[in-house]
Amino acid sequence: MSAANLRLDLPDMPEAAAQLRLDVRAFIDEERKAGRLPPPERVGLGFSQEMTKRIAARGWIGLTWPKKYGGQERSALERYVVTEELLAAAVPVGAHWVADRQSGPVLLKFGTEEQRQEYLPRIVAGECGFCIGMSEPESGSDLASLKSRAQKVDGGWKINGRKIWTTNAHRVHYMIALVRTSVVEGARHAGISQLIIDLQAPGVTISPIISMAGEHDFNEVLLEDVFVPDKALIGQEGNGWNQVSAELAYERSGPERWLSSFRLIAELIDVLGPDARPSSQEELGRLLSHLLALRQLSMSVASMIQQGQTPNLEAAIVKDLGTKFEQEAVRVVRNIVSAENLTAHGRADRLKALLIHAQQYSPAFTIRGGTNEILRGIIAKGIGLR
Ligand SMILES: Cc1cc2nc3c(=O)[nH]c(=O)nc-3n(C[C@H](O)[C@H](O)[C@H](O)COP(=O)(O)OP(=O)(O)OC[C@H]3O[C@@H](n4cnc5c(N)ncnc54)[C@H](O)[C@@H]3O)c2cc1C
Incomplete structure (x- = not known):
């Protein structure tokens, strides 16, 4: 491939995805109202076996997998909607994340029938996790x-x-x-x-x-x-080696590669309200426009996976851009928090605690799942530059 024919086309979302998005939002509201989803104190994935069980009860783990293994046979784009909503709301999904994202798909693609029957229904039920x-x-x-x-x-x-x-x-x-x-x-x-x-x-x-x-x-x-x-x-x-290459495409392109800092941005916007300084508004506006562009790229990769492709190059591009964005978001939020006088706002302490965690955690964004230097090597090779 060369850079000239590298294309990431925005997919048409299936109609059912819009309803699914509403269903996930309603679930999140219910969880909040019931006190089962406290405000996040960290960026990145939290871990809760109980939450995984409740998500499983809705049928949202193994969503794309065959019904005979407990799945729903829905599209990769619908799965995308579910993961995007859960991550944006900082729902702790760590107990099933790896199994749902990559271990299950690897078993579906390369595993024996016996392995699929043994593990997939238990993953779907939120009963077993993988690392x-x-x-x-x-x-x-x-x-x-x-x-x-x-x-x-x-x-x-x-x-x-x-x-x-x-x-x-x-x-x-x-x-x-x-x-x-x-x-x-x-x-x-x-x-x-x-x-x-x-x-x-x-x-x-x-x-x-x-x-x-x-x-x-x-x-x-x-x-x-x-x-x-x-x-x-x-x-x-x-x-x-070939099997792992396929697995890494699942691992690299999902919304977790650009949404890790999202709660931090959302929290800042809530705390700032409409009276933020023009310079803060400008910085936030730039950040959000990057976020929207990344989301489109990431959805394009989900659509390629849906079509049965293994988009290693495209996934590497999304992860490189997405993780740099996540780190940039922490820097922008820190600048705005320093420039604005937030002490009067009741949620300022929570925002600052989240920011401290994000600063300590954010170096991991560009390392986990393959470092950005390695991703750039893959991209260079993929577009014929080396
Ligand atoms: C939060 C987090 C979670 C993780 N979870 C898991 C997990 O569950 N399971 C798992 O197996 N691993 C996991 N990892 C490990 C992760 O995959 C590795 O840290 C990563 O692949 C880099 O390997 P390394 O740490 O050995 O660094 P090294 O490979 O030693 O790299 C050190 C530095 O050298 C650079 N470098 C290395 N080779 C080249 C090259 N050829 N060209 C240019 N630069 C180069 C790298 O980019 C990096 O900056 C996790 C890492 C993090 C941060």
Whole structure:
């Protein structure tokens, strides 16, 4: 592909999406009124198994999946609407996020029928969550250099290695681990496979890593002679690299790549009211126009996924632009908070607390799911510049 024929077309939203949006908003209102959705104190995804159960009861997990696995067979664009509304309202969706966004779709695309029947209905019911076992202490951007190994043994695989930055490993049930199963001379991307690991299995040790914001989301996961049965292998042995490439397109383009700071912006607008200084209004106006453009790009990628494409290049563009926007939003809000006299407003303290969290958390935006330098390499290659 070259830059000349790179196109991101805005899709037509299906009519049913408009009603779905209203349904999600009504649910959020109900949750707020019932006191089950307190005002957010952090940017990024919160974690609540109870909330995941309530969202599951509405049928909004695995929305696009076949009915025989508990899904609703609705479109990727309708799923987009659900995730957008939940994130914009800072609903804690972390308990099902990874399973709904990427583990389930990977099982649908590459898994066996037995795996689909075993895991998908439980994900849809909000009963089981997954984490991503890709990064290792010395393999992040250069993921193909990973050292975790699975050795073939009678009836299964024995895994040894160390995964790091594994978000929510201490709270969910399974990890899809990327491990080396064979060595193919001169082809480092070959011989890598994906295996499902039950995080309660003997030999799995999960240790916390506390973030700069003082929170425990990340973990280091040590795998020592962990046995998984043959049926834990996803897709073909040695094809893990291709499978992960497809998975990363799901991971990189969604609204979570440009909505992390949205509550902060919304909170600021509420606190400022109509009397903000002209310079603050101008800065906010610029920010919001960028937000709308990003939303259109991100919806275009959702539409490509809907059409069965694997838009790795387009997803990398959305993530690069989206995460830079999220960081810029924190900077703009901080400038406006410093310039305006907000002390009289009852919600100013909450806004400032959210801003402090956003400042501590925002470096992660351009690292998680692939750093921006790596994304730009993918973009350069994709449009024929290298
Ligand atoms: C909030 C958060 C959640 C995460 N959750 C998970 C998770 O659940 N599961 C998981 O597996 N991982 C997770 N990660 C890890 C994440 O995927 C890695 O941190 C990321 O891929 C970068 O790898 P690294 O940290 O090893 O950095 P490195 O790869 O060591 O990179 C260090 C720096 O060098 C730059 N760099 C590296 N190679 C190149 C190159 N070829 N060209 C130009 N620049 C380069 C990078 O851009 C970066 O700035 C998470 C990270 C964060 C921040």
